[in-house]
Amino acid sequence: MNISVVIPLLNEEDSLTELxxxxxxxxxxxxFSYEILFxxxxxxxxxxxxIETLQEKDNNVKGIRFLKNxxxxxxLHAGFAKAKGxxxxxxxxxxxxxxxxxxxxYNMITKQGFDLVSGWKKKRYDNKLTKNLPSKLxxxxxxxxxxxxxxxxNCGLKAYHQNVVKNIDVNGEMHRYIPVLAKNAGFSKIGEKVVKHQARKYGETKFGMDRFVNGFLxxxxxxxxxxxxxxxxHLFGALGVIMFGLGLIFAIYLGIDKLFFNTTGRLITQRPPFYLALVTMILGSQFFVAGFLGEIILRQKSDKKRYLIKESLNLEAQAIK
Structure with missing residues (x-):
């Protein structure tokens, strides 16, 4: 099969038939031989x-329905898992x-050898204040x-070689960063193409300003x-060693000063540097333990599902009854 078109959607009944x-x-x-996965x-x-009506008329249409949003x-993760193109x-x-x-x-993937091609909506029809400027930043x-x-x-129009979508894990809200995930997985030939952007014809956008806050996070x-x-x-362990080392240096300094240079009889616990040394050593130990626990967790494979499919169309999948 040449092409799989994967289309995630939420409340877009008016546009689906035309699309x-x-x-x-x-x-x-x-x-092209193709399939359309809604x-x-x-x-x-x-x-x-x-989608059910479209599938009855066109066997190239396939669908997956989530139990909730x-x-x-x-x-995209569900679509990539089922795509055969x-x-x-x-x-x-x-x-x-x-x-x-x-x-x-398609030609950029098959003839020019790109692993991934991302669309660039150079000319947009969105509100410049609420979308264009935050998007550029x-x-x-x-x-x-x-x-x-x-x-x-952020452009949803992208093309992927099959090897890319089968070897990356799109989770959380990482759909914006699929090119980065692909690069981290070793797919380095990433291209860009200027594509036409059209004004929304039906309904309202599902994304507000909060998507940019979430995007930066x-x-x-x-x-x-x-x-x-x-x-x-490598991060938490290094931070832990550095902070513990600094705290230890402070503690040694206070000990030497107390033994050899303290003429006033002032207690170490009455000096602010003592608490600085103590807190730094405690934080250093916690960072080190966090790194150690991270290494352990990383080696634990989780099979927990991130979504539940309610039913599917024209696919070999078990639906929830």
């Missing part, structure tokens, strides 16, 4: 019923991503922190994980 027809026309006109992330409208990252395309369901970009994205920080030179980390998390995720002792 499906658009994607199908692009695929058929280019002679991942319903706990919609409360008629989105799932619309688990988030875009979990939806050589190239996986992700896009949003709100018609702001243009399916006409798919052939060029966010993308600048992401570039500086991760070393991945992309202009638009996730950026700190992914920086830490990329640097120390597999060796937490």
């Amino acid at each position: 499906h027809h658009w994607i199908a026309n692009v695929m058929q006109s280019n002679g 991942i319903d992330d706990g919609s409360t409208d008629q989105s799932w019923q619309t 688990f988030g875009k990252s979990q939806a 050589d190239v996986i395309i992700t896009m949003d369901a709100d018609l702001q991503d243009n399916p006409d970009e798919i052939p060029d994205l 966010f993308n600048w920080a992401a570039r500086k922190t991760s070393g991945v030179k992309l202009n638009d980390f 996730d950026l700190i998390t992914i920086w830490f994980l990329s640097r120390f995720g597999k060796r937490p002792m």
